[in-house]
Amino acid sequence: MSTQLHMQVQVNDDGVFSRRSFLRTVAAGAAGLGLMPTLAAHAQELRRRQMACILLFMNGGPSQFETFDPKPGHTNGGPTQSIQTAVNSIRIADSWPTVAREMGSIALVRSMNNREGEHQRATYLMKTGYLPVGGVRFPSIGSLVASEIGPRDFDLPQFVQIGGGGLGGAINNGFLPMQYAPFRVGNPNQMPANTTLPGDTSRTRFDRRLGLMQDLERDFAESGGEARVTDHRAHVNGAANMVRSPRLQAFDLSRETAATRDRYGRGAGGFGGGGAFGQGCLLARRLVETGVTFVEVGMGGWDTHQNNFDSCRTLSAQSDAGFGNLVKDLRERNMLERTLVIWMGEFGRTPRINANNGRDHYPRAFSIAMAGAGIRGGRVLGSTSDGGNDITNRPVGVSDLFCTICHALGIDPRKENQTPIGRPIRIVDGGNAVRELF
Numbered sequence: 001m002s003t004q005l006h007m008q009v010q011v012n013d014d015g016v017f018s019r020r021s022f023l024r025t026v027a028a029g030a031a032g033l034g035l036m037p038t039l040a041a042h043a044q045e046l047r048r049r050q051m052a053c054i055l056l057f058m059n060g061g062p063s064q065f066e067t068f069d070p071k072p073g074h075t076n077g078g079p080t081q082s083i084q085t086a087v088n089s090i091r092i093a094d095s096w097p098t099v100a101r102e103m104g105s106i107a108l109v110r111s112m113n114n115r116e117g118e119h120q121r122a123t124y125l126m127k128t129g130y131l132p133v134g135g136v137r138f139p140s141i142g143s144l145v146a147s148e149i150g151p152r153d154f155d156l157p158q159f160v161q162i163g164g165g166g167l168g169g170a171i172n173n174g175f176l177p178m179q180y181a182p183f184r185v186g187n188p189n190q191m192p193a194n195t196t197l198p199g200d201t202s203r204t205r206f207d208r209r210l211g212l213m214q215d216l217e218r219d220f221a222e223s224g225g226e227a228r229v230t231d232h233r234a235h236v237n238g239a240a241n242m243v244r245s246p247r248l249q250a251f252d253l254s255r256e257t258a259a260t261r262d263r264y265g266r267g268a269g270g271f272g273g274g275g276a277f278g279q280g281c282l283l284a285r286r287l288v289e290t291g292v293t294f295v296e297v298g299m300g301g302w303d304t305h306q307n308n309f310d311s312c313r314t315l316s317a318q319s320d321a322g323f324g325n326l327v328k329d330l331r332e333r334n335m336l337e338r339t340l341v342i343w344m345g346e347f348g349r350t351p352r353i354n355a356n357n358g359r360d361h362y363p364r365a366f367s368i369a370m371a372g373a374g375i376r377g378g379r380v381l382g383s384t385s386d387g388g389n390d391i392t393n394r395p396v397g398v399s400d401l402f403c404t405i406c407h408a409l410g411i412d413p414r415k416e417n418q419t420p421i422g423r424p425i426r427i428v429d430g431g432n433a434v435r436e437l438f
Contacts, residue, residue, distance in 0.1 A: 051149055051338050051340070051373065051410060052292065052294065052295075052338060053295075053341075053342070053405070053409060054281075054285075054295045054296075054339060054340070055141065055142065055296040055297070055342050055344075056281070056319070056323055057297070058299050058302045059164075059167055059300040059302060059346075060166065060303030060304070061119070061122075061302055061303060061349060061361060061366075062312070063304060063308060064110070064365070065077055065093070065349065065388060066080050066095070066308070066309065066313070066316060067093050067312075067316065067367060068092050068096075068110065068367040068369060069110045069366075069367045069384060069388065070091070070094075071387065075387070076351040076352065076353070076388055078308075078353055080093050080309065080312075081093075081094045082094060083100055084100070085100040085101070086100065086101055086104045087103045087379075093316065095316035096316055098324025098328075099323055100324075102324050102328055103377065106378075107376060107379050107381065107437050108367060109368050109380075109381045109396050109401075109434070109437075110367045110381070110382045110383055110384055111383065111391045111393060111395045111396050112348075112365070112366050112367060112368050112382075112401070113363060113364055113365055113395055114126065114346065114363035115131075115363065116346075117362070118361075119166075120167070122346035122347050122361075123166065123167065123169070123346040124171060126345075126346050127140045127141055127142075128140055129399060129429070130429070136174075136175070137174040137175055138174045139174030139180065140159075140171040140172065140182070141294075141402070142159040142161065142182055142296050143159055143174065143176050144411075145294045146293045146294050147176050148411045148415075148427075149293060150180075150293035151293075154291055155247060156250070156287075156290065156292055157183035158180065158292060158293045159173075159180060159181070159292075159293065159294045159296075160185060160292055160294070160295045161182035161185070161298070162184075162280040162283060162297045163186075163296075163297060163298030163299065163300075164186075166300050167300075175417070175420060185251070185280075187276060188253060188276055188280045188283040191251050191252060247291070251283065251287075253286070256282060261282065264281055264322055264326075265277070265278025265279070265317075265318055277297065277322050278321050278322035280297040280322065281322035281325065282325075284326065288339055297322070299318070299319060302315060305354065305358040306357065307358060308359045319343075323341075323343055323369075327371050336371065336372040338372075338373065340371075340373035340405065340408045341372050342370050343368060343369040343370075344368035345366075347361055347363035348363070348366025348367065350362040351387050351389050364390070365391045368401070372408075373408035374438050376438060379437075381396070382394040399429065400431040402427070402431060403428050404434045404437060406433070407438070411427065413426070413427050413431075414428070415427050
C-alpha cells in the first residue's frame with residue numbers, strides 16, 4: 001500500500017518534490033492508513049512557520065513608465081527620467097528614491113500581463129486569479145492565504161484590509177468560511193471603530209451577553225438555520241476575541257515614534273489620492289509583526305487618463321515612502337524572510353500619451369515588484385520593447401504570479417477547495433511559479 005502511494009507522488013515542473021503535492025495526493029487514502037494525525041501535524045507545522053504577506057495594491061492601474069519601467073529619451077517615455085538604484089544595472093523612475101535605495105531586496109517583473117483592460121474585471125482577476133463567473137464567488141488572495149497558513153487560535157483577524165476596494169470594488173472571502181473575510185480599516189491613523197467595551201460594561205458582563213446570544217442562536221440553528229448561525233458565530237466570536245485581545249494595540253500607531261511615522265509619510269485621512277497610504281504601510285508592518293497573516297493596503301488615484309505626469313509624481317512620492325520604508329524595516333527587523341511583499345495594480349498604462357497628457361488602460365505589458373519570503377532582490381525579470389509596447393522577454397501571467405505567491409508562502413497552488421454546492425476549485429488554475437525570482 002505505501003509503495004502505491006509513493007508511486008502516485010508527483011514532482012513539479014522543475015523536478016522538485018512538493019510536500020503539499022504529497023499531502024494532496026495521499027489525502028484520499030490517509031484515513032484508511034491511519035495517517036490523518038500525521039497530516040494534521042504537518043499542516044500545523046506549516047502554520048508555525050508564521051509566514052505572512054503584505055499586498056500593496058495600486059487601485060486604478062499605475063503607469064509602468066512612471067514607476068519601474070521608465071523609457072527616458074523615447075517619445076512614449078514623456079518627461080519622466082530614471083535614477084540609479086542600489087543595484088548598478090537597475091534604473092527606475094526618478095520619483096522613487098526610497099525604493100531605489102532598497103532595490104537590493106526588491107525584484108521587479110517588467111513583463112506582467114493581464115487579459116482584462118476594464119477596472120472591475122482586471123482587479124477581480126489580479127486579486128483572485130479567476131475571472132468573474134456567474135454563480136461562483138471566488139475568494140481573494142488574502143482570504144486564501146489566511147485559510148491556508150493562518151494559525152487557528154489567533155485572536156486578531158487573519159486578513160486585514162486597509163483602505164477601500166478601489167475602482168474594482170470589494171472582493172471578499174467568496175466561498176470560504178466567514179472567518180477568512182477581510183477586516184477593513186478605513187483610516188490607519190485611528191483605532192478601528194467599536195473595538196472597546198462601553199465604560200459601564202465589565203468583561204464578565206460582556207461574556208454573559210455573548211452566552212445569552214448563543215443560547216438564542218441555538219434555537220434558530222435547530223430550526224434549520226445552522227449554516228447562517230455558523231457564519232454569524234464565526235463573525236461575532238472573531239470580533240469578541242479581538243476586543244478582548246492585548247494584541248489589539250498593534251492597530252495603535254500612536255505607539256510609534258513621530259520620526260518613524262514621518263519616514264513612512266504622513267497624510268490626511270482617505271485613500272482617494274494616496275492620503276494615509278504611508279501610515280497604512282506602517283500599520284501593515286505592525287500587524288504582521290504581531291502575527292497577522294495577510295494585510296492589504298490600498299492606494300487610489302492611479303487612473304491617470306488626464307495629467308498623468310504631475311499626478312504620478314505626487315502619487316509616486318507617497319507610495320515610494322511607504323513601500324520603501326516597509327521593506328527597509330522588515331529587513332532590519334529580520335522579518336523580510338518570512339514576509340512576502342507585493343506591489344502591483346490591476347494593469348498598466350498605454351505607451352501612447354493621449355490628448356489630455358494622460359495614459360489609458362494597458363493590460364498587455366506592465367510592472368510589479370516583490371520582496372521577501374525567498375524572493376531574490378536586486379534583479380529584473382522580463383523586459384519590454386524600446387517604446388514599451390510589447391513584452392520582449394519572459395512574459396508572466398496572472399496564474400504564474402499566483403503560483404509564485406504560493407511557492408513563496410509554502411502553499412500548494414493545486415489544492416482544491418469546495419464550494420457550498422460541492423464544486424472543487426483549485427487555488428490556482430494553471431500557471432507555474434517563476435523560479436528565477438527565488
